[in-house]
Amino acid sequence: MTEFFKSEILEKIKQNESETTQINDFLSVDECKFFLEYFRNLKNKSIGKSQYIEREESTKIFFDLNQTNEIKKLYEKIKEQIGEFYVNDFQPHIITSRYPLRLHVDTGKNSNDLIYKNVIIPLEIKYDESKKNHKSPNTIIFKNRWYGRSSMFTKHVDNDKDFIIKDKNGKFVDIVNIDIFYDRIKKVNNEIITFEAFQFNVNDNFKDYIKRLTKIKRYNSRTNKHIINNKDFNKDHYEKYLTHQPYEDCKSLEVDRVVETKIGSLIYWDRVRIHSSDNFIKNNVKSKTVLALFTSKTKI
Numbered sequence: 001m002t003e004f005f006k007s008e009i010l011e012k013i014k015q016n017e018s019e020t021t022q023i024n025d026f027l028s029v030d031e032c033k034f035f036l037e038y039f040r041n042l043k044n045k046s047i048g049k050s051q052y053i054e055r056e057e058s059t060k061i062f063f064d065l066n067q068t069n070e071i072k073k074l075y076e077k078i079k080e081q082i083g084e085f086y087v088n089d090f091q092p093h094i095i096t097s098r099y100p101l102r103l104h105v106d107t108g109k110n111s112n113d114l115i116y117k118n119v120i121i122p123l124e125i126k127y128d129e130s131k132k133n134h135k136s137p138n139t140i141i142f143k144n145r146w147y148g149r150s151s152m153f154t155k156h157v158d159n160d161k162d163f164i165i166k167d168k169n170g171k172f173v174d175i176v177n178i179d180i181f182y183d184r185i186k187k188v189n190n191e192i193i194t195f196e197a198f199q200f201n202v203n204d205n206f207k208d209y210i211k212r213l214t215k216i217k218r219y220n221s222r223t224n225k226h227i228i229n230n231k232d233f234n235k236d237h238y239e240k241y242l243t244h245q246p247y248e249d250c251k252s253l254e255v256d257r258v259v260e261t262k263i264g265s266l267i268y269w270d271r272v273r274i275h276s277s278d279n280f281i282k283n284n285v286k287s288k289t290v291l292a293l294f295t296s297k298t299k300i
């Protein structure tokens with residue numbers, strides 16, 4: 001890994017490291033509902049697009065920690081648990097995931113930032129009620145640490161064009177190169193097309209959406225530098241949690257904690273820890289919504 005953080009910053013980041021922690025019932029069910037409703041209203045009322053990002057696989061709604069008295073109180077309450085903190089680079093948000101996140105780290109992009117903890121509070125889980133078996137989603141925290149900038153971990157480092165989209169039946173499909181896909185559909189009008197064994201209903205809305213994806217610049221860079229030895233990832237862990245990610249991407253990784261997405265709990269881990277969602281789709285989870293903060297020890 002190339003050096004990223006300034007050496008005195010890196011030293012302090014390491015000094016602040018601690019075990020991954022979950023505090024149950026940090027918020028009551030009613031408080032979770034209150035915040036959910038508040039944020040969703042915010043999104044519905046917002047005029048510009050800057051306050052939220054809506055995609056098929058996820059929705060993010062951004063906010064400020066000083067926005068209202070309720071949020072200020074929440075900020076203080078989190079500080080009582082993890083100590084003084086600020087949010088510098090990536091704005092506080094709630095994220096609804098309909099497709100599980102893959103291996104990544106949220107270390108930011110600023111080499112002067114004294115990064116601290118990833119903090120999440122699960123607010124809502126929705127299950128597919130037409131299916132019988134439901135299991136809670138989990139966040140997988142690995143023992144492996146990453147002291148570089150924010151990254152996605154994959155063997156396919158040369159490709160920044162993969163996106164998860166829905167096929168005509170609402171099933172999520174991994175499109176490896178959205179530009180190639182857009183080329184295939186841009187002249188199609190109101191037709192069902194087949195692309196790599198999946199079918200897509202191509203209308204104007206769909207084309208606009210795909211065109212929008214082709215223009216997205218990603219926050220995270222892509223790297224395979226997390227693979228530091230030849231150790232294969234534990235097969236049982238892979239089958240249980242990570243089948244939404246290619247197996248070879250998990251080389252060198254070791255699971256530290258599997259943290260259940262418990263509503264109202266406060267979960268935090270060092271921002272240098274590689275982490276991932278589990279493959280909640282196979283447990284019939286339709287979506288999970290969490291409040292997320294990427295915290296820092298000093299204000300920039």
Ligand SMILES: [Fe+2]
Binds near residue numbers: 104106118
């Ligand atoms: Fe993350």
